Amino acid sequence: MNESITPEKSGHVYIMTNHAMKNMVKIGMTKGSPEQRARDISGTGVPGYWCVNYKLWVMDCRWVEWSTHRYFSELRVDKSREFFRVDPKVAQVVIKHFADSLLDLMTSTKGAQDHAGSEENRQPFSPDIDWYVYPEREEVDPKAEAERHRKLFEYEKNEELRELRREEERKARLQREREDFERREKSRLDGFKVVKTIMQQCDRCNRDFTVTLMRHEQGARCPFCNQFSPTQVSW
Incomplete structure (x- = not known):
């Protein structure tokens, strides 16, 4: 293994989709499980759940993510966010291309030295593919959308009631x-009452x-002579 590749750099580059955010994908990286990452960000702050559309383990996940973000920079929704208006299939091709190119780059000594430099000096590759952006979100039928939300609300309400x-x-x-x-404890203690x-x-x-007798006692000792005297008590 080349010295510039370490286990700390490896991880997954993923593509996530959300049914409530049409025509938009999230491209990111994680050194853990992409499915766990999707569950972590699917909180109450988003209208729908994130699903892992594609994931790929690479030797340098941060570099592959950075190159993919730079390639789709013009399609980025916000510079501080990882959301892009791009087709997931196209994003898969770009991520796979950068991962393969990184593998080829690591096989050469000069390429490994260039890769070990600062992130600002690295130049991303330009995959020769035909890619396109999503069109604007198409109009939806308000009645159908309201019916879908009603069914979703009833399902969540039923789940809450079942819980x-x-x-x-x-x-x-x-x-x-x-x-x-x-x-049972009271019945047991009644024998000693x-x-x-x-x-x-x-x-x-x-x-x-x-003398005060308990149910299990058969007699008592005399306080004067300490003689034990049996008793005949009917309970």
């Missing part, structure tokens, strides 16, 4: 288990004393 129902069933099950445990206080006569000194 609430599952949560209520879980709480009810935990409550039943807690009540069963408390009932203090239930009677009686007057007992000692068999040795014939003195009377008061």
Whole structure:
């Protein structure tokens, strides 16, 4: 392996699409999983979920991403964002071309030295392909769009209701288990519960004393002579 290629530079270059953002794609890079990256950015701040349309593992993901962004610079929606008005299939061809060119570049010593330089001095390649931009978003039927949103709202509402129902069933099950445990514990402790206080006569000194008996006890010791005296108690 060439010294300019390190595991820290490798990663995925991806293309993501969003059904709520027609005629627009997101081109970026990640050293982790593109699917996890899509889940991370599919928050409440966007109207739809991001889907990975294409991904490619490359030796230098940052350089391939930078070259692709520069190639599509005129189609970039905003300079500080990774959104482009370009067809995903065309973007795939460009990314694949830069990845293959990078592999060829790494095989030569001079190319590897040029690649190891600063990012500002690197010149991206120009793939010889016929590419085109997306047309402006076509008009949609308001009734069809409203019906689609209504169905989506009902689906999300039903999912929320099902989740609430599952949560209520879980709480009810935990409550039943807690009540069963408390009932068994109470039944167990009832065997040790203090239930009677009686007057007992000692068999040795014939003195009377008061004793409080539990259900499992069969007698008591005399506080005067310490003699154990059995009792006949009907519970």
